[in-house]
Amino acid sequence: MGYEHACYGWQGSRIMNTHDCDLLVVGLGPVGAVLAALAQAHGLSVVAIDKSPTHFQLPRAAVFDHEIMRIFQTLGVAERIEPLCRVPENYKFITASGETLLEFPVAAVGPYGWAETYALHQPAVEQVLRTRLDELGVRTELGVTFLDLSQDEEGVTATLADEDGIRGIRSKYLVGCDGSWSPVREALGISLDDYEFDEPWLVLDTIVDEPGDLPIVCHQICDPERPVTYMAMSGKRFRWEFMLKPGETPDEMLSDRRIAQLLDPWDCSERITLERKAVYRFHGLVADRWRAGRVLIAGDAAHQMPPFAGQGMCSGIRDAANLAWKLAAVMRGEAQAELLDSYQAEREPHVRAIIATAIAMGKVVCMLDKGAADGRNAEMLARKAAGAQDVSIAYPDLVGGFLTQSKGAGSLFPQPISADGTRFDTLLGHGPALITRSFESDVPDGMPQLALDTPKLAPFAPAISAWLDGMEAQAVLVRADRHVFGTGETGQLMRAWAGEARAFVA
Ligand SMILES: Cc1cc2nc3c(=O)[nH]c(=O)nc-3n(C[C@H](O)[C@H](O)[C@H](O)COP(=O)(O)OP(=O)(O)OC[C@H]3O[C@@H](n4cnc5c(N)ncnc54)[C@H](O)[C@@H]3O)c2cc1C
Structure with a gap:
């Protein structure tokens, strides 16, 4: 390591330039x-x-x-x-009568080398x-x-x-x-x-013995009588979340009697062990x-x-x-x-985009007015029938930080899987990596180079070459967090990385 590390004890408020x-x-x-x-x-x-x-x-x-x-x-x-974990088939928003308003499919293997969702x-x-x-x-x-x-x-x-x-x-x-x-x-x-979205929900975590006919699904039940979230988590664990209606208090909702009433339609009260009950305020x-x-x-x-x-x-x-x-x-x-x-x-723009999505989803679910809910259902069903719903759940690329201004910069680099099941990241260490179409001898020491024309890279070369084609680039510099620092030509990327274009690199 290029820095000192020493262990010294606590010495009151005196400023110490040694560190524990x-x-x-x-x-x-x-x-x-x-x-x-x-x-x-x-x-x-x-x-x-x-x-x-x-x-x-x-x-x-x-x-x-x-x-x-x-x-x-x-x-x-x-x-x-x-x-x-369990990989759910999908994540659905459904009406009180079970009609699907919106369905997010879950790919068994997504672009980053793993299933898109795990419960x-x-x-x-x-x-x-x-x-x-x-x-x-x-x-x-x-x-x-x-x-x-x-x-x-x-x-x-x-x-x-x-x-x-x-x-x-x-x-x-x-x-x-x-x-x-x-x-x-x-x-x-x-x-x-504060986004001023503030909805109180009762959350029940349960273990259900012999879950039998309980559906193994993740559903938002958009019922204006009582919005409900139902999640089959892993193993015998199931979660129910019930929105509190105006005038209902946490104490009342947490009572055994009320919980039994809420779970009654699911017909499993004999088999349930309640692990936790809590009222949360969902907010941004x-x-x-x-x-x-x-x-x-x-x-x-x-x-x-x-x-x-x-x-x-x-x-x-x-x-x-x-x-x-x-x-x-x-x-x-x-x-x-x-x-x-x-x-x-x-990170902040990324998080804000996700909060906006989560609140938009919440506004769909947390609708207590029957007329408004009927209108929502009609509109969502029409959009679904027209194939006009966005069901990708893709979050934005990073922008505005330690990135170059190049195609693909800020996106998460894909993780192809080879025919024998090896994931690409197994070739990467904990640091950055420069991936080139062919071996280049002038890459500075200290920057690992992965050349697609070497035998080690052969199983991944078709997928990564195709990605580079899409970026119209000879090379890509991937950061330790697997985000793309930049694409282009090696010399250009290395200069940017070393600091000629970035004020904060020493
Ligand atoms: C009902 C519900 C459903 C959710 N569903 C999802 C979901 O499906 N997917 C998802 O990604 N997220 C979900 N979340 C959110 C997720 O649980 C949290 O975002 C996550 O647990 C936050 O992790 P954290 O490490 O930041 O904080 P925490 O898990 O809260 O950990 C903070 C730690 O700090 C410690 N600490 C606090 N004060 C001190 C102190 N003074 N000194 C020392 N230690 C201290 C605490 O003991 C605690 O261990 C859900 C949350 C809730 C409540």
Whole structure:
């Protein structure tokens, strides 16, 4: 590593230019766990803390997508997570009588090398991530609460509390992955932009013995009498979400009697174990700043969204993938700290586009007026019949950050699979890679080159050549997070990467 790392104890408020670790991750939910693991894999020394002695044991996210499975692949855990999940056939919005208003098909293999959607049990996936942290040597400290922080030009000093009392820890950078209430965000005085979508829903997580005739589907039931979300998750786990109507209170909805009434039409009350009941307010919030000096926020700390698109956790894990290699590049002295500003520049528009989609979906579902719902149904059915519905669930490319102005820049590079089932990313490491049509001898040291005319690349050459043809390019430079930095000619790309065109590269 090209930077110093030393371990020294807490020494009160005196500014220390030695560090206990490169990166302190506050909060070990899925986002903190992925960030800590990726950062450690990039060569940083990482300490990750969580106030809770164990990972959250109850389900939250019901689905995640292929981009996220690809990040799990980079972390070396996709093969462990895949058997824990179920691939749904589709995601449907249906009327009260069961007529399909909108259907998003789920491809068994999408462009990024994995099924487009997976239904999961979040605690099981988080357990795999925690195990991976141990394997990678991340120092995790549980039962440790972040209280406050101060920062200076050399680092961040965080004040922590655990059963032994109050102590400090000094890191070069700190990332708050500490969830929706984010004490790190609070400590920085960062405010939230509110989309003013605010709908209360009762969420019931259940285990159903002998699920038998319960449909194995993911449905939004757009019934103006009572909008309902129904999700067959993995194994015997099923989720129901019921929208609260005006005048209904959380206490009333959480009563056993009311829950039994709500589940009655599903005819499974004898077989159900209720794992969790909670009333959530589904809303859209985005932090106005995601970085303040050496402190950044990610995941629910930076943004929250209604769950109709199944993208809250996914968006946070994308944050982690975007940030990990940038922190490593800055701490290795390969880039100036301004590279970290490209994190919010790239991620915020992406997150806002997803929030807009999730809220639009929510507005379709959360319609309580019968006349309006009839109108919605008629319009959606007409558009469906005309083939005019967009059912792709494609999110935008990154724009405006650490990217060149070239065709395909900011898109996620595809992941072809060879005839023997090998995924392309197995040829990539944790860093960037230059993919060329044929071997080029003038690629600088330190930039891995994958030439399509070499035997190793032969199984993938047809798919990647076709992609390069579409970009009218000789080469593509793919970043560590698998996004395309740029396409074009090698010399041009390397100059841009090395900093001639980018102010923030050292
Ligand atoms: C009903 C529901 C359905 C959802 N469905 C989906 C879905 O289908 N797909 C999807 O992608 N997402 C979904 N989500 C969203 C998803 O669950 C969250 O976005 C995700 O869990 C956020 O992860 P995170 O790591 O940012 O935060 P969290 O998981 O909240 O983790 C934050 C961590 O920080 C710790 N912490 C907090 N304060 C401190 C402190 N002071 N000191 C130390 N540690 C601290 C906490 O203990 C916690 O472990 C859903 C959410 C809900 C509620």
